[in-house]
Amino acid sequence: MSTWTSVAEARKESAIGPDVEIRGWVRTRRDSKGGFSFIEVNDGSCFGSLQIVAPGELSNYESEIKRLGAGCSIVAIGRLAASPAKGQATEMQADEIRVLGWADGETYPLQKKRHSFEKLREWAHLRPRTNTFGAVMRVRDSISRSTHDFFHDEGFFYLNTPIITASDCEGAGEMFRVTTLDLDRLAASGKPVNHELDFFDRPAYLTVSGQLNAETYATALGRVYTFGPTFRAENSNTSRHLAEFWMVEPEAAFFDLSDNMALAERYLKRLLRDCLDRCDEDMQFFNQRIQPGILDRLTAVAEAPFRHMTYTDAIEVLEKADAKFEYPVSWGVDLQAEHERYLTEQYVDGPVILTDYPSTIKPFYMRLSDDEKTVAAMDVLVPGVGEIIGGSQREERLDVLTRRMDQAGLNQDDYWWYIDLRRYGTVPHAGFGLGLERVVQYVSGMANIRDVIPFPRTPGNAEF
Amino acid sequence: MSTWTSVAEARKESAIGPDVEIRGWVRTRRDSKGGFSFIEVNDGSCFGSLQIVAPGELSNYESEIKRLGAGCSIVAIGRLAASPAKGQATEMQADEIRVLGWADGETYPLQKKRHSFEKLREWAHLRPRTNTFGAVMRVRDSISRSTHDFFHDEGFFYLNTPIITASDCEGAGEMFRVTTLDLDRLAASGKPVNHELDFFDRPAYLTVSGQLNAETYATALGRVYTFGPTFRAENSNTSRHLAEFWMVEPEAAFFDLSDNMALAERYLKRLLRDCLDRCDEDMQFFNQRIQPGILDRLTAVAEAPFRHMTYTDAIEVLEKADAKFEYPVSWGVDLQAEHERYLTEQYVDGPVILTDYPSTIKPFYMRLSDDEKTVAAMDVLVPGVGEIIGGSQREERLDVLTRRMDQAGLNQDDYWWYIDLRRYGTVPHAGFGLGLERVVQYVSGMANIRDVIPFPRTPGNAEF
Numbered sequence: 041m042s043t044w045t046s047v048a049e050a051r052k053e054s055a056i057g058p059d060v061e062i063r064g065w066v067r068t069r070r071d072s073k074g075g076f077s078f079i080e081v082n083d084g085s086c087f088g089s090l091q092i093v094a095p096g097e098l099s100n101y102e103s104e105i106k107r108l109g110a111g112c113s114i115v116a117i118g119r120l121a122a123s124p125a126k127g128q129a130t131e132m133q134a135d136e137i138r139v140l141g142w143a144d145g146e147t148y149p150l151q152k153k154r155h156s157f158e159k160l161r162e163w164a165h166l167r168p169r170t171n172t173f174g175a176v177m178r179v180r181d182s183i184s185r186s187t188h189d190f191f192h193d194e195g196f197f198y199l200n201t202p203i204i205t206a207s208d209c210e211g212a213g214e215m216f217r218v219t220t221l222d223l224d225r226l227a228a229s230g231k232p233v234n235h236e237l238d239f240f241d242r243p244a245y246l247t248v249s250g251q252l253n254a255e256t257y258a259t260a261l262g263r264v265y266t267f268g269p270t271f272r273a274e275n276s277n278t279s280r281h282l283a284e285f286w287m288v289e290p291e292a293a294f295f296d297l298s299d300n301m302a303l304a305e306r307y308l309k310r311l312l313r314d315c316l317d318r319c320d321e322d323m324q325f326f327n328q329r330i331q332p333g334i335l336d337r338l339t340a341v342a343e344a345p346f347r348h349m350t351y352t353d354a355i356e357v358l359e360k361a362d363a364k365f366e367y368p369v370s371w372g373v374d375l376q377a378e379h380e381r382y383l384t385e386q387y388v389d390g391p392v393i394l395t396d397y398p399s400t401i402k403p404f405y406m407r408l409s410d411d412e413k414t415v416a417a418m419d420v421l422v423p424g425v426g427e428i429i430g431g432s433q434r435e436e437r438l439d440v441l442t443r444r445m446d447q448a449g450l451n452q453d454d455y456w457w458y459i460d461l462r463r464y465g466t467v468p469h470a471g472f473g474l475g476l477e478r479v480v481q482y483v484s485g486m487a488n489i490r491d492v493i494p495f496p497r498t499p500g501n502a503e504f
Numbered sequence: 505m506s507t508w509t510s511v512a513e514a515r516k517e518s519a520i521g522p523d524v525e526i527r528g529w530v531r532t533r534r535d536s537k538g539g540f541s542f543i544e545v546n547d548g549s550c551f552g553s554l555q556i557v558a559p560g561e562l563s564n565y566e567s568e569i570k571r572l573g574a575g576c577s578i579v580a581i582g583r584l585a586a587s588p589a590k591g592q593a594t595e596m597q598a599d600e601i602r603v604l605g606w607a608d609g610e611t612y613p614l615q616k617k618r619h620s621f622e623k624l625r626e627w628a629h630l631r632p633r634t635n636t637f638g639a640v641m642r643v644r645d646s647i648s649r650s651t652h653d654f655f656h657d658e659g660f661f662y663l664n665t666p667i668i669t670a671s672d673c674e675g676a677g678e679m680f681r682v683t684t685l686d687l688d689r690l691a692a693s694g695k696p697v698n699h700e701l702d703f704f705d706r707p708a709y710l711t712v713s714g715q716l717n718a719e720t721y722a723t724a725l726g727r728v729y730t731f732g733p734t735f736r737a738e739n740s741n742t743s744r745h746l747a748e749f750w751m752v753e754p755e756a757a758f759f760d761l762s763d764n765m766a767l768a769e770r771y772l773k774r775l776l777r778d779c780l781d782r783c784d785e786d787m788q789f790f791n792q793r794i795q796p797g798i799l800d801r802l803t804a805v806a807e808a809p810f811r812h813m814t815y816t817d818a819i820e821v822l823e824k825a826d827a828k829f830e831y832p833v834s835w836g837v838d839l840q841a842e843h844e845r846y847l848t849e850q851y852v853d854g855p856v857i858l859t860d861y862p863s864t865i866k867p868f869y870m871r872l873s874d875d876e877k878t879v880a881a882m883d884v885l886v887p888g889v890g891e892i893i894g895g896s897q898r899e900e901r902l903d904v905l906t907r908r909m910d911q912a913g914l915n916q917d918d919y920w921w922y923i924d925l926r927r928y929g930t931v932p933h934a935g936f937g938l939g940l941e942r943v944v945q946y947v948s949g950m951a952n953i954r955d956v957i958p959f960p961r962t963p964g965n966a967e968f
Contacts, residue, residue, distance in 0.1 A: 063758045084725035113929040141930035165921040168724035181661040188652045197645040202959040203733045206966040220737045230694030240966040260632035261548035269667045273684045294527045457629040465577040466605035495666040502670040502704040
């Protein structure tokens, strides 16, 4: 539908022919002794660039083409031909090259020399023009796309749960407050806050999960999933935490824990297979430059059944492990990153689904098992990243739910609508949450979570 | 992959056979004189219900089945057969019916009698169980799904722009503040706010648009689109405004205004066609109960080319119009809802794309035309809803952009990264924003925007 051709298309033999027009940005220019130049042009549509041969006969060859450098934008029109060079199917013999925008080689930050990822974070507006971040963002797109495709294929409806919420019940300390009160005037007043003057007539926060809302729709539409931003106001300056990140949360009526585990496994495998199929060049790049061997590992994971293990069995393994842990292990403790890494990297050497955690370390909404000690929880752990999915079958029994809420010190009035779901036509149901950025890290091998989201939000960081 | 069958599947003749299991919620029960009952069961997978014939011989017929009412959840197993009744292809002869959850007919809010949409907003957790809201949410899902499919088909990558932003430049008065400062302590202090103690070391807000960020990615990946929540802290208690709503914002390098208009038209037509194809029963319902004639109107819109009109021509039409407007019209004024309605409902009787607005009433980033009086803006207006899309070609010329910023009184330092895009390899580019809820209204005919989003956020309203 465009009058021009994308670089992704132009790199295929099917595009060979005259009068092809491409538009993009120069990566490199190399002048040949024969009086012509090779220009590598990329337009973001794929990892690779198209090689353009610019003959010296072009009217602007001396005045413009020999000044082209990294970052300049051009339109090139010419004959697309099979390329004699290795590693590319086609190249363009240019009849015309028009310069749209210059990039001063003295000041343009993305010169040929490699910059550290830390440095590139300061140029978050330019870093998607680099090989690494272009690849990361295409893979991120592929994972998002597969998410929608997968859940629709499985009969789920996409649901938007609220971002602003007045429920501060679940971990208020880590929530961002949302307000229209004038903080400067408020501070100067010296008087108590009148929350009724705030936009929502009461304190409001940014959501930490859409799950409870999603349950209301699962018990109406059957199967739903959310895919939206979530927030944690945790003051963690680590390579694993973001204040703003994207979560996928499916919730399905009539699912029990084993349906839920099977869903999570099918979902993860679909994401991996689609990335391997669709982002071949990007994945090759990660394999060569970011995490050698990642292609083989992901391919293996996409094919083999996931290992299942109860929390109780995992504790036993960890107690017997020939490893020194900073945090001691015994039944009832919450697993730390070091334990998860041991299980998934040393013991299983692949993904593992841990189930049946002690009720004391899990939230009130997880279904209490018959042993009255564990709940129908599941966490999916993967090598290198740790927990990638957390989920559970939900407590559908009214009496058990309200008892668990009382034990947790929660006020039932705050949850009247959530409790209603158990009062009217309650059904077994289950769901999970997947952190998108964790998955992008897992697939790309990128070490820092700030490098897999376009504009990371962390303590002290809201630039761009 | 489930061991049971969805109602959507079970209503097709292809599912006919023995030992079919369905799981869902009772809509109605009708007892026959012959000593058996008809039970309508819905599971949200589609608009229609499956009729289940429960013979009196079932062991729990008297004790349970004759007590079933709206909202109860059941599992039914039996032979699926062709139905002799009109309007349904199949019905189930039940061998077994298990009750999962009761819904007390005395207290369950969704009894047979119809409730007003206002009343149902108080039961936002239960309203998706009704015909209307089930249909609205399936159509909303269809539009979201088509959005991802359409943009991927057109070579766009999905992009997540930040929700929390420190740029308060564009209309700070209407933005929500995001903070981790303790408001109560702040108010009691009587001292000036120390913003460095806040989470991001400076004031932060909820985004009103991802456009400026999307431009950075369009000039790297070529074509991107966002689809995420956006916020307005406007104190508008109308049927057209939400404080939290979802926006789709494509942004494409090398697109000019006409590429942009063509993209918007293809996109809207795709959304309509997919809804008409995929949500047939839901659309039939809207046509019968919500807005008679909507099916024909949408079908016509999906087929005919959109009308284009410059702002200047539109003003001329309005000036000559045989209609009384509350707000007088002359070249240079911003169009009001009444003017938009006249143009799209009276004059064109269909969608219209208005272009080339006066630069004085449009933001600095829209591309200044050669006449120096207008900008390359476009708004898509549709009958009944008004503006559904707003977009423009962006100003790609460094000198013009900075001049326009100065005129608008904006501080260039706040936009250093946005200006960089014009400094390094600038290219013509364009994009637009589409309000998801407005489209759902347009497609469903629902009058109030609060009824097309699962949990509406409006002044004084953040329940659920």
